[in-house]
Amino acid sequence: LLIVSDKALLTRIYGDKTVWPVYLLIRNLDNATYRQISRPSAILFSFLLIVPKGTSRDRKYLLYYRGLKKILEPIKKLFYYGIVLRYVDSIYRKYYPIIARFIVNYKEQVLIAGVKNNACPIYIVPSDSVERKNLEGIWPKRLHNHTKAQVIL
Numbered sequence: 001l002l003i004v005s006d007k008a009l010l011t012r013i014y015g016d017k018t019v020w021p022v023y024l025l026i027r028n029l030d031n032a033t034y035r036q037i038s039r040p041s042a043i044l045f046s047f048l049l050i051v052p053k054g055t056s057r058d059r060k061y062l063l064y065y066r067g068l069k070k071i072l073e074p075i076k077k078l079f080y081y082g083i084v085l086r087y088v089d090s091i092y093r094k095y096y097p098i099i100a101r102f103i104v105n106y107k108e109q110v111l112i113a114g115v116k117n118n119a120c121p122i123y124i125v126p127s128d129s130v131e132r133k134n135l136e137g138i139w140p141k142r143l144h145n146h147t148k149a150q151v152i153l
Contacts, residue, residue, distance in 0.1 A: 001026060001075065003045070004103045019047035022071060046071040064111055075099060 002025040024045035048067045051060050075097060082094040104112065123139040124146065 001097050001099050002101045002103060003072075003099055004042070005048075005108050006105060018050040020050055022046045022048060022068075061111065072099070 004023040004025060005020065006023075022045050023042050025042045048064065048071075051063055078095075078097050082096045084092050085095045086092050102112075120139075120142075122142060124142050125139045
């Protein structure tokens with residue numbers, strides 16, 4: 001499974017409420033099935049609520065992570081217990097879905113990694129650094145512990 005989130009596709013639902021769409025793609029299908037218009041392999045999976053401007057950065061992270069945790073909970077259960085599905089060859093098999101990729105653009109990467117805008121979500125680079133072109137090998141990689149220390153869960 002692939003999860004795709006794109007803040008560029010924000011949707012206003014009513015009043016000042018804006019939501020962030022999250023899509024689910026199934027990729028282990030043959031090309032003929034994957035490209036069928038009548039049965040799309042990408043579906044709108046959920047919406048995440050966008051918090052109003054002026055909300056603290058820590059609060060935004062907290063709401064984003066809790067929202068993701070809530071919408072991905074059913075997939076987590078399927079991962080552990082599996083689900084019986086009929087495959088293309090008409091045989092029923094037990095399927096254990098996993099999230100292979102979480103595809104996001106830079107703005108979402110910054111939010112997920114817990115870094116400030118214009119910071120590198122992959123490496124720990126000082127903001128005043130001029131040598132930002134080739135980061136690999138120069139700066140240490142951003143690890144889960146580092147991000148977790150910055151984000152309140």
